[in-house]
Amino acid sequence: MSRLVVTLSLLLLLVTGCLVTGCTVSQPGPADWRDQARQTLDDVSSEVATARLVLGQLDAGKVPSSYGVTMAADAEEAASKAEEKLSSLQAPASLGGLPDKVLSLIGRATEAVQQAREAVVDERYDVPHLRRELGRLHAALDRRKAAL
C-alpha cells in the first residue's frame, strides 16, 4: 500500500512539474535560441527551394496545376509555421540585433514563398524575377545559417 502511495505521489509530482514548466513563457538562452534559429533557417530555406523548383516545373509543363497549387500551398504553410515558431521565442537580450536580422530575413523569405503560391494559383508560371528572388533568398538563408 505504502509503495502505491509513494508511486502515486511521485507521479503527481512529475505531472505537476511538467505542467508548471510547460505553462511558462519560453525563454531560451543564447545557445538554445541559435539552435532554434538554425533549424528555422534550414526549414524555411527548404521551402523556398521547393517553391522555386515547383515554379520551374510548372513553367516547363511537367507538373499539372493542381499538383503545383498543393505543393506551393504546403510550402507556404510550412514556412509560415517555422517563422511563427521562432518569432514566438523570447530572444535573449545578449544577442543584440541578431534576432531582428534573422527574423527579418525569414520574413522576406516567407513572403516570397507566399508570392510564389499566389503566382501558381493565378497560373502565372513565367515569373523569372520571382524565381531569381527565391534563389537569392535561398542562398542568403544558407549563408545566415552558416554564420550563426
Next chain:
Amino acid sequence: MKRYLAVALGVLTAIGGFVDIGDLVTNALVGSRFGMSLGWAVVVGVAGICIFAEMSGRIAAVSHRATFDLVRERLGPRVGLLNLVGSIAVTLLTFIAEIGGVALALELVTSVYYLAWVPVVALLVWLVLWRAKFSLMENVLGLLGLSLIVFSVAAWQLHPDWGHLGHQMATADKPLGESWTTYAYYAIALFGAAMTPYEVFFFSSGGVEERWTTKDIVTMRTNVFIGFPLGGILSLSIAAAATTVYSPLGISVDTLGQVGLPVAVALGKIGLAIVILGFVAATFGAACETGLSVGYSLAQYGGWQWGKYVKPQLAGAFHATIVVSVLLAAGVLMTMVDPILVTEFSVVFSAIALPLTYFPILVVANDPDYLGEHTNGRVTNVLASGYLVLIVIASVAALPLMVITKMGQ
C-alpha cells in the same frame, strides 16, 4: 501453367503491396537529407521482414492458425496481451497514417484539401473491407501499387552519378551537416518502416483466410524471397530519386507532393500521373491491410470468429472492430493532425514494438507441437536470433533518439 501464373501474380502483388506511406515518406525524406548513406538500413530491414514473414507464413500453412491465436496459447494470456497491446497500437497508428496518405494523394490530384477526403476514404476502406473479396482486394491493389516502379525509371532517367550513390551506400557516408544521433534515428525509422508488424499479421492471417496448406509453402516462399526484396528495390529507388533531385538544392522532404516531384522532373506529367496512381493504390491497399490486421489481432486474441470469408453475422465482433477502427482513424485525422507526422511516429513506434511482435513468432516457429517437421532449421534460427538482437537494440534506442534529436531535426 496455372500454378506458375499464381506464383507470378503473388510475386507481383508482393512487390506492389510492399511499399506503404511509411516507406514512401521515410525513404524520400532520408534520401533528401542523407543521400543513399542509409540504404543499408533498408537492406537490413527487408532481409528481416523476409525471415519473419516466411516464418509466420509457414506457421499459417502448417497449423492453419494465425499468429495471435498461437501466441496466446503458447505463451499464455499475459504475454499474449502485451503482444496484442503493443502491436495493435502501432497498427492503428499505421492505419491512421495510411488513410491520411490516401487523402493527401487525392488532394494532389484535385487541390481539394485532404480533410474533405478523409471521410470519403474512410467509407471506401470500410466498404472494401466489408464487401470486396480478399483475393480481389489483394491482387487489384497490389498490381496497381506496382506503378510505383516509375520511381526506378525516374531514378534512371535523372542520370544520377551512380558511382557516387553506390559509394554513399557502401560506405554509409553520413553528410557533413548531419549528426550521428540523427543518422541513427533515421536508420531505426527505415528499419521500422521495412519491418512494420502489420505486414506479418496480414501475411499469416491472409494465409489462413486463403486456406494455405504445406503444398503452398513453396509459393509463399517465392513471394517472400522474390517479391519483398524487389519491393525493397522500390524503396531504394524512391530514396535515389529524392537524393538526385533534392540533395543539391538543400530541400528536405516533408510532404507527399515532394515525394512524387522527382518523378515529374524526370518524366513529366505522365510519370506524375502514374506515381499518383501508385500512391493511391499503395496507401489504400495498406489501409485495407492495417484495418484488417487490427480486426484480425483482436479477434484472434479474443478467440472470436474472424475473416473476410466468414459471414458478417457470424463474425460480428471482428467486423465491429473494423468499423470502430475506421471511425477512430477518421476521427483522429479530422482533428487536423498532420498525416505525415503520424506516419513519422508510426514508423518509429513500429521499431519500438518490434520485439513484442517478432519474439513470439520465433518461439512458435520452433514448437514441433504446432509445426511438426516444419519447425525452424538451424540457419533460420541463427539469422532470426541475430535479428532479434538488432530488433531489441532498435527498440530500446528508438525513444531516446526520438527525444534527443527532436524527431530527427
